[in-house]
Amino acid sequence: MRGFASCCFGAVALGAVLATTLAVSPGRAADTKPMPEDARVYIIWPADGQVIQGGKFWVRMGLSGAGIAPAGVEKQYTGHHHLIIDADLPPLDEEIPNDRNHLHFGRGQTEARLELPPGKHTLQMLLGDDNHVPHKPPLYSKKITITVVP
Amino acid sequence: MSTGGKAMRAGQMGLLAIVLAGLSAGVVRAQGPAPQTPVPPTPPAAAPAAAPVAAPAETRKRTPAPADAYVYIGWPNDGEVIRSTKFKVWFGTRNFGVAPAGTNVPNTGHHHLLIDTGLPGLDDPIPNDRNHLHFGLGQTETVLELPPGTHTLQLLMADGDHVPHDPPLMSRKITIYVRPGG
Numbered sequence: 001m002r003g004f005a006s007c008c009f010g011a012v013a014l015g016a017v018l019a020t021t022l023a024v025s026p027g028r029a030a031d032t033k034p035m036p037e038d039a040r041v042y043i044i045w046p047a048d049g050q051v052i053q054g055g056k057f058w059v060r061m062g063l064s065g066a067g068i069a070p071a072g073v074e075k076q077y078t079g080h081h082h083l084i085i086d087a088d089l090p091p092l093d094e095e096i097p098n099d100r101n102h103l104h105f106g107r108g109q110t111e112a113r114l115e116l117p118p119g120k121h122t123l124q125m126l127l128g129d130d131n132h133v134p135h136k137p138p139l140y141s142k143k144i145t146i147t148v149v150p
Numbered sequence: 151m152s153t154g155g156k157a158m159r160a161g162q163m164g165l166l167a168i169v170l171a172g173l174s175a176g177v178v179r180a181q182g183p184a185p186q187t188p189v190p191p192t193p194p195a196a197a198p199a200a201a202p203v204a205a206p207a208e209t210r211k212r213t214p215a216p217a218d219a220y221v222y223i224g225w226p227n228d229g230e231v232i233r234s235t236k237f238k239v240w241f242g243t244r245n246f247g248v249a250p251a252g253t254n255v256p257n258t259g260h261h262h263l264l265i266d267t268g269l270p271g272l273d274d275p276i277p278n279d280r281n282h283l284h285f286g287l288g289q290t291e292t293v294l295e296l297p298p299g300t301h302t303l304q305l306l307m308a309d310g311d312h313v314p315h316d317p318p319l320m321s322r323k324i325t326i327y328v329r330p331g332g
Contacts, residue, residue: 044224044240058244060224060242062240062290062291063289063290063291064291066287066289067248067250067285067287067288067289067290068247068248068249068288068289068290069248069249069250069253069288070247070249070253070255070258072255073249073250073253073255075250075253075287075288077287078250078287078288105247107247107255107257107258108247108248108249108255108258108288109243109246109247109248110241110242110243110247110248110290111242111243111244
């Protein structure tokens with residue numbers, strides 16, 4: 001894991017965009033799509049309790065037992081990542097909000113470039129289907145806490 | 151990033167070779183029939199003979215990828231000694247997205263893991279066999295089971311039709327040492 005960390009810090013920011021903003025139509029009750037029971041999402045990096053200097057870093061998003069598909073692509077056992085920052089899980093039977101605390105990765109990204117101010121922050125992943133609605137069962141990671149130091 | 155650069159150069163060279171092949175084929179055809187018959191029907195007469203030669207040169211257009219996109223093997227590391235014949239490999243993708251096979255969303259593709267083999271032809275669909283694993287559901291990791299010994303791993307991204315992008319997105323080819331146990 002140390003290798004990942006140094007690699008991550010070594011990566012130069014390329015005017016990275018936090019997340020692709022996708023137009024989400026206002027909340028509508030949607031059908032919940034199935035996911036295998038053993039599928040899970042998890043944050044590969046950073047680790048829970050990680051102290052990050054400078055506040056700019058890449059989050060690596062892991063998924064096992066399922067696949068990634070961009071928003072709008074409907075295929076069984078796939079979804080796209082959402083990263084929840086400094087917020088709790090949203091309702092799991094609706095579209096995931098799209099704002100500063102809920103980043104959407106609707107182009108099928110598996111890494112997110114973040115820039116956070118100094119202090120403690122929480123990160124949690126939540127997979128959404130082609131319509132940005134969590135699956136059944138919902139796939140979300142452990143909520144981790146990181147500390148950004150100047 | 152150097153890996154991406156190398157990959158890009160390799161891709162460009164491959165394209166260049168194809169272009170050159172196409173050009174030389176064109177030159178040969180243009181010169182060939184001209185001295186024989188100066189009458190207009192020459193091109194149709196030459197066409198059937200030239201067709202088999204021209205076909206490989208007119209390869210399909212590869213799906214473009216941005217220059218800053220790259221893929222890498224997140225784990226294991228190059229040179230890793232793995233004390234188990236069963237282990238997880240995770241696929242890193244940066245500045246690019248993952249999509250299942252059969253979809254054609256720009257700047258996306260799906261992973262292929264090359265095991266104990268060199269790169270396949272970059273203008274054709276990636277073979278599907280024990281040495282070329284396809285992750286057409288859009289998976290971003292896998293669990294491998296390999297016999298003890300030295301093995302190589304390399305990731306190669308491909309489009310909805312399993313053809314690598316232009317420039318091709320491939321990881322460094324790493325060597326791992328699998329030990330019995332675990």
